[in-house]
Amino acid sequence: MYKLALSAVISLMFVSAGLTTASVAQAATAQSAASKKAQVKKVKARQTVRLSAPRVEGRVVKRITRVNGRKKVSYQRLITAAPAFATMGDLAGLSATRDPLDLKSNVALVLDQANSEVLFEKNSNIALPIASITKMMTGLVVVEAEQDMDEVLTVTDEDVDRAKFSSSRLRVGAQLTRANMLHIALMSSENRAASALGRNYPGGKPAFVEAMNAKARELGMSDTHYVDSSGLSKMNVASARDLAKLAMAAYEHPMLRQFSTDANAIVEANGRPMQFGTTNRLVANPDWSIGLQKTGFINEAGRCLLMQAVIEGRSVIMVFLDSKGTQSRVADAGRIRKWIEALKPATLNIGGGSAPVYSTGM
Template sequence: MVFFWKRAVATALVPLALALGTLLPGGAHAAKAADPCKANAKSATCKATKAKTTAKKPAAKTASKTASKKTVSKASSKATTKKTASKKTAAKTVTKKTASKKRASKKTVASKSKSRKSSIVHRQRAHARAQARASAAALPPPAASVRAEIEALRSTTAYVQDLETSTVLFAKNDNVVRPIASISKLMTALVVVDANQPMDQMLEITDDDVDTLKHTTSRLVVGTRLNRGDMLHLALMSSENRAAHALGRNYPGGMPAFVEAMNRKARALGMSNTHFIEPTGLSSQNVSSPRDLARLLRAASQRPLIHRYSTDDQYEVDVANRTQLFRNTNLLVRKSDWDIKISKTGYINEAGECLVMLARINGRDVAMVLLDSQGKLSRIGDAVRLRRILQSDVAMAML
């Protein structure tokens, strides 16, 4: 029984073992085929497999590093792009700010320019209104009679002469020799013009031109550079003392030669009662007589430049980096009913208010001399009175 049981078990196990034997060697073989190094670590197949594996790993690492570098490069590129974009944005911002500042600067400059122009226009209008009021105040109403007009004259000396016939048309205290103040500048102009010095030559105002005698002020600050023509223009029209002094100082031989030329010219014109010691008239030692001044007016009228400069209403020049407007010191040159060919005003304490003119009245050229008038506008009023006297038929018949 026992034997039979063992035999039965063996009989049953044999087929199972055979089946397993069939399966196991194939699986082992497959495992060996999959990993030849397990079967034989020294075999060529194992070595080849290891070589391939080793080659793949560096390649994988290289690929991984390359990928990593590409990622970093992309990130860096993006960062750079962002920085570049940021810089461009910043640059645009700066450009916009700069453009904005430039626009603001231009607006500011334009605004200042407009403000300056507006200020100049405002000053000009205010000055014109003041001049109009002064002109109106200087025009005295007609007196009741010619005698009343004569009695109303406020100038100590008044003299009128017909320059064509040399006939004296009016005379009051004419036999005097008096200080003539800035009337001296007419002789200064005559010497400069007759010397034929270039009018475009640049002259500079220096400390030597500053008035240390009367301590008068001037808008021609030290360092101002103007050509000779402009200096002459301002000396005649606006009675600029520094301009007149600069003209004399820049004469060949300097100031001594210029003063000598002034006195030589006076003698040549027959001005026997006239003497000069400087070109501005600030000195009371510059003296003349009414008859001599009539001769000076006649000579000056023959120089077109003196005619134009002395009767010009206003003139602009650049002084101290700004445009300065100068006006004529004689209000009558702006009156359309006056035909004035030569004009010059003057004032110092010793001379009083002075005015000389060559004007056309009643169809004749007359020399009008007014000296030592009291009151700023009195010389203008006296000129108006003298013209009314000359225009009166009764007065002309009396003369």
């Protein structure tokens, strides 16, 4: 009786409130559904679904995502490490070479710029892919050809990379002066700019590549061969010793020194300003005095760096090829710098002698 009376009272309470037990259940269900719907909507608002994976070969990657049901395209500078990939140096067994500085580069060469004395070498005679270090030879050919640097060049479909599908901020139809093309090719490693420079050489790309190889022969770069002006092909190869010769020759041109060592610059494309930055963070480091530099990366080459710098008042040329890790080539440059700073001047072969301070490799 008590339970029946209690049920009656509760029922009367719901009725008096204008609600029945069934309506309460319906209201609760509706509220729960609305809450779940709101939560799902909130999660979807925060969720970004990746529709395509970025390609790791380019310095700028294209990402296609979907946010709140809408397709979004964005471009980002690649900062994540590339997936494990056997480089040409690894395949040649160079990774087995050890050195006292524990460099992460399979190939290294350091020499005194004043007298070409070798201070440090590791597998320096092995020809390997050099990636975008190629662009330093591209720049050398352009400036020595004395082409009109104010001539406006147009990016065409021929300049689009269909080998490694690297991205570019220069759209087909973009117009820049030859000087600006060269500037961002050296500073930001712009592949389409490097391609446009070669294509606008008298005789086109084939003649430009032949001029690159002819210049290499002139400089005594016997281990070097070029097939394009950008370095995207793994067939662009050179030894570290050859690249040191290239650095010596390129350093003689103020334009190459300036363009390659600018930390950032604003250039005009189709009359509109575009800002570009360097691919080498050491350039903006006040602790470094860098007179010429070029970085490079493709999977087959690993991380590469060509650089002229002043250390302890002495100008040196440094070459690092097939380095592992996004910052490893820069870290290797730092290791070499500390090593040179710690050495006594008498041990640096300055003023005579032919034996390097350290030499190893195949």
